[in-house]
Amino acid sequence: MQTPVTIIGAGLGGLTLARVLHVHGIPATVYEAEPSPTARTQGGMLDIHDYNGQLALQAAGLMDAFRGLILEGREATRVLAWDGTVLLDQPDDGTGGRPEVLRGELRKLLIDSLPAGTVRWGHKVSSVRALGDGRHEVTFANGTTVVTRLLVGADGAWSRVRPLLSNATPEYVGTSFIETYLFDADTRHPASAKAVGGGAMAALVPGGKGIQAHRESGGTLHTYVALTQPKEWFAGIDFTDSATATARIAQEFTGWAPELTALITDGDTPPVLRPINTLPIGHRWDRVPGVTLLGDAAHLTRPNGEGANLAMYDGAELGKAIAAHPGDVEAALTAYEEALFIRSAEAAIEATRDFGLCFDDNAPHGLISLLTGNA
Numbered sequence: 001m002q003t004p005v006t007i008i009g010a011g012l013g014g015l016t017l018a019r020v021l022h023v024h025g026i027p028a029t030v031y032e033a034e035p036s037p038t039a040r041t042q043g044g045m046l047d048i049h050d051y052n053g054q055l056a057l058q059a060a061g062l063m064d065a066f067r068g069l070i071l072e073g074r075e076a077t078r079v080l081a082w083d084g085t086v087l088l089d090q091p092d093d094g095t096g097g098r099p100e101v102l103r104g105e106l107r108k109l110l111i112d113s114l115p116a117g118t119v120r121w122g123h124k125v126s127s128v129r130a131l132g133d134g135r136h137e138v139t140f141a142n143g144t145t146v147v148t149r150l151l152v153g154a155d156g157a158w159s160r161v162r163p164l165l166s167n168a169t170p171e172y173v174g175t176s177f178i179e180t181y182l183f184d185a186d187t188r189h190p191a192s193a194k195a196v197g198g199g200a201m202a203a204l205v206p207g208g209k210g211i212q213a214h215r216e217s218g219g220t221l222h223t224y225v226a227l228t229q230p231k232e233w234f235a236g237i238d239f240t241d242s243a244t245a246t247a248r249i250a251q252e253f254t255g256w257a258p259e260l261t262a263l264i265t266d267g268d269t270p271p272v273l274r275p276i277n278t279l280p281i282g283h284r285w286d287r288v289p290g291v292t293l294l295g296d297a298a299h300l301t302r303p304n305g306e307g308a309n310l311a312m313y314d315g316a317e318l319g320k321a322i323a324a325h326p327g328d329v330e331a332a333l334t335a336y337e338e339a340l341f342i343r344s345a346e347a348a349i350e351a352t353r354d355f356g357l358c359f360d361d362n363a364p365h366g367l368i369s370l371l372t373g374n375a
């Protein structure tokens with residue numbers, strides 16, 4: 001007899017778990033804070049790796065559908081100097097093993113692969129408490145509650161489930177990204193579109209500062225501006241006043257090539273601040289009956305292109321472990337967590353190294369070494 005699974009969070013990790021459970025005939029319900037699948041634009045390109053994200057999609061039986069989402073040519077990579085000089089230009093020759101898809105399309109693929117009603121939208125967890133004997137009661141902000149024998153926190157960086165297992169909380173790493181978009185760039189911003197090229201572009205300088213952009217579908221350029229400043233510095237900028245916030249961020253890039261600064265100043269969307277936080281490297285917990293974590297809730301790290309892939313891989317591994325131990329939740333969670341802790345500690349060390357190489361005082365040479373396999 002299989003225990004129904006209660007999953008908190010309909011991000012890529014929680015949805016992959018629900019799908020792999022469904023493939024194995026195990027019932028699951030996903031409770032998601034957002035009111036609907038389209039409540040928030042799921043911006044951003046994700047490269048899905050053949051050693052984790054793609055394995056998860058295979059376990060989910062969705063590889064063929066995934067191939068239909070791939071945006072060809074987006075694995076091209078360029079590194080520019082602050083004045084626009086091209087330092088590295090790697091075309092997409094189709095051998096990278098990291099095809100790019102839009103996060104929103106991948107999420108929709110997973111949602112559509114689940115039986116209707118699996119995801120309960122508008123269910124924001126406000127508290128969770130242990131009832132003993134491996135059972136937990138989840139209370140939602142809408143006043144409803146559920147009791148479950150198998151609870152999975154797939155609710156991201158600020159997980160409400162995590163405190164059942166660990167006292168760890170995310171800490172600011174000292175760098176934030178500011179997100180902007182330019183639409184129809186090939187016609188409206190040709191110089192910026194040319195600078196970004198067919199895939200990803202990064203222009204980084206010492207001091208943890210830079211402009212990174214990615215070409216999405218339809219000539220959309222998605223930019224993450226990196227600035228290494230304390231939280232208080234950002235708190236002094238009113239991000240509800242787009243024009244002033246944009247001008248203040250652009251001021252940090254005075255003298256840079258106009259095709260690069262236009263990615264900030266010509267933004268078609270208000271700039272969005274994304275502080276980078278992490279859980280401690282090697283974050284783990286002692287086994288607590290009836291509950292576990294996956295994805296960012298378990299191992300939030302510096303972004304290095306692995307986080308979504310790891311969340312999906314966790315979801316698939318947990319789903320397979322539950323299927324492999326019918327009627328024995330604790331055996332399933334023990335097997336899953338033993339591998340999870342090793343995998344996520346290694347990934348966090350690598351992410352810290354990669355982030356350091358990109359944003360240290362040797363920039364942009366660390367990134368170039370990474371991309372050319374010389375790091």
Ligand SMILES: Cc1cc2nc3c(=O)[nH]c(=O)nc-3n(C[C@H](O)[C@H](O)[C@H](O)COP(=O)(O)OP(=O)(O)OC[C@H]3O[C@@H](n4cnc5c(N)ncnc54)[C@H](O)[C@@H]3O)c2cc1C
Pocket residue numbers: 008009010011012013014031032033034045046047123124125126154155156157158159160177224274294295296297303304305306307308309310311
């Ligand atoms: C700037 C930036 C760039 C990144 N770029 C990449 C990249 O290129 N490639 C890559 O692989 N990774 C990237 N990542 C990392 C990646 O976004 C995360 O690692 C990944 O989204 C984690 O997936 P998840 O399912 O664990 O959590 P999430 O995607 O955060 O999903 C959690 C879900 O839980 C819901 N939720 C939260 N709280 C509650 C609650 N109380 N009740 C109910 N629901 C709740 C949320 O609404 C959300 O839907 C990037 C991260 C950042 C910050």
